[in-house]
Amino acid sequence: MSPTVDHYRIVPELTVPDYASDTLKGIVSATRKAIQANVDNLGAGTPARAPKFVKLLRDNKLIDDKNQSIATTNHNETVSALRDIEASMDANDEGVDSSTYGTYSVAGDTYDDIERAVNQLQGTINDAMKAPGPSVDPTGKQYWPESVEGPLRTACATAAATVEQRMRDAATDIQRHADHINNSAPDNPISSGYGGTTAPLTTPWSGHSYVPPADASTIDKIKGFAANELGVTEIGTNHVNRPYNIDDAWCASFATWVWKQSGIDVDWSNKNYVPSVWSDAAGKGLADSDMSSARPGDMVVFGGQHHIGVVVARNGNTITTIEGNSGDAVRQHTYNLASGNFTGVIHPPAKTPANV
Incomplete structure (x- = not known):
């Protein structure tokens, strides 16, 4: 995330061990950036403008249409796709007008739900570090096999999808609030408007x-x-x-x-x-x-x-x-x-x- 971008609220860091693959590290990093961009759009009162990270993962064939992880076969292409996705997340976040943060009163409740989704994802990663822990190749190098990283990629997609759904709910709530202001606030019947x-x-x-x-x-x-x-x-x-x-x-x-x-x-x-x-x-x-x-x-x-x-x-x-x-x-x-x-x-x- 660009250090020059002000944020509505800071999304908790997501950490993975050094022995995780570059692909998983990239997906975790991109997931957090996408969620941060969602949070900033929420704080600006524009949740509908938030990035659709899950769609980007599908478009780059990193998850399937059910948000399930797809085993990566071409490392270079995957890393390149993740860099493009992260760049897109950064660009989206930098485009948020931070001067409007906090304009919507229910943003805090939505953020609490998002923070829970992030903490749950970190908990899933931590659990994988404990059991079964890393495997070791013949050279003594630690790594996570696909049987571990595949579900973790899916967990990232699930967390991102949860946040995106919460943003859609927030967008609906904001529109309903605006409709209430625009449609239920009465005009003054003394005027000629109602005759x-x-x-x-x-x-x-x-x-x-x-x-x-x-x-x-x-x-x-x-x-x-x-x-x-x-x-x-x-x-x-x-x-x-x-x-x-x-x-x-x-x-x-x-x-x-x-x-x-x-x-x-x-x-x-x-x-x-x-x-x-x-x-x-x-x-x-x-x-x-x-x-x-x-x-x-x-x-x-x-x-x-x-x-x-x-x-x-x-x-x-x-x-x-x-x-x-x-x-x-x-x-x-x-x-x-x-x-x-x-x-x-x-x-x-x-x-x-x-x-x-």
């Missing part, structure tokens, strides 16, 4: 809990729980001192909380993420893209699935909604169904037991 008007926040939240009357219907409960939250405002960024606080974009958390308080506890895959709620609702037969069917008690999903609220009234061709995280508060809005920007509505289930 609605808003009632001003004239008074702060009352601070009182809502207790529905004994004879209240489910729809009345939805309207009551939602209206009781009017005036709740953020303290800081995306934080509200209410049960639906998630310290993140909270419009979906608010809407699903209102339903749950009213006796509708749908098993959403992610109750805090608008696209997940809409997708799950579609799968359960609750989603309806025909806005003419909107009625009190429904959830309303806005265009682009960026925002969600609760319908509390229907008057002709207009609906009134109460929405969390609207202008950093719980606010009431009115929309014309013909001119509003909507994805659709989610109707409460016909039957509303504790779990639907």
Whole structure:
């Protein structure tokens, strides 16, 4: 590894005895360089750019398509291929922008998994040094026979493949995190983006809990729980001192909380993420893209699935909604169904037991 390259975190060294073959030494060295390059890309928040070391080993016929070691027959060609691979690892690592290290919050957890894979590989090498240990040729020179080095080459490929899979997982997690930021953070419905008007926040939240009357219907409960939250405002960024606080974009958390308080506890895959709620609702037969069917008690999903609220009234061709995280508060809005920007509505289930 070039000493001029800064690293996100240093991958533990991998050591083999002097009597190991040049091929095994080269594969172990290249394995560590590949893992270090993966770690640096992880720290820069770009795991998808990490090198695909296992593919390079396959392309150079050092392992097969099942990551099993292939006995080397041409020493010079193998050594040359390993030098090319190591050069590729160095070039990849030097191309990482170290100024961006640490930009992704879960990188540390992923690194811990990678470090375990490296330590396990070193443990496998150490075990081979103990038993059966080296063989000795007629001249007294120690060496590892193919019966030992073959499995060790496979162990290197397995460790590299484990790291590459963990990097793919990290790339997926980063994309999911980005999608959550981009897709669930609501726009402000006061703007013309959704085609609605808003009632001003004239008074702060009352601070009182809502207790529905004994004879209240489910729809009345939805309207009551939602209206009781009017005036709740953020303290800081995306934080509200209410049960639906998630310290993140909270419009979906608010809407699903209102339903749950009213006796509708749908098993959403992610109750805090608008696209997940809409997708799950579609799968359960609750989603309806025909806005003419909107009625009190429904959830309303806005265009682009960026925002969600609760319908509390229907008057002709207009609906009134109460929405969390609207202008950093719980606010009431009115929309014309013909001119509003909507994805659709989610109707409460016909039957509303504790779990639907």
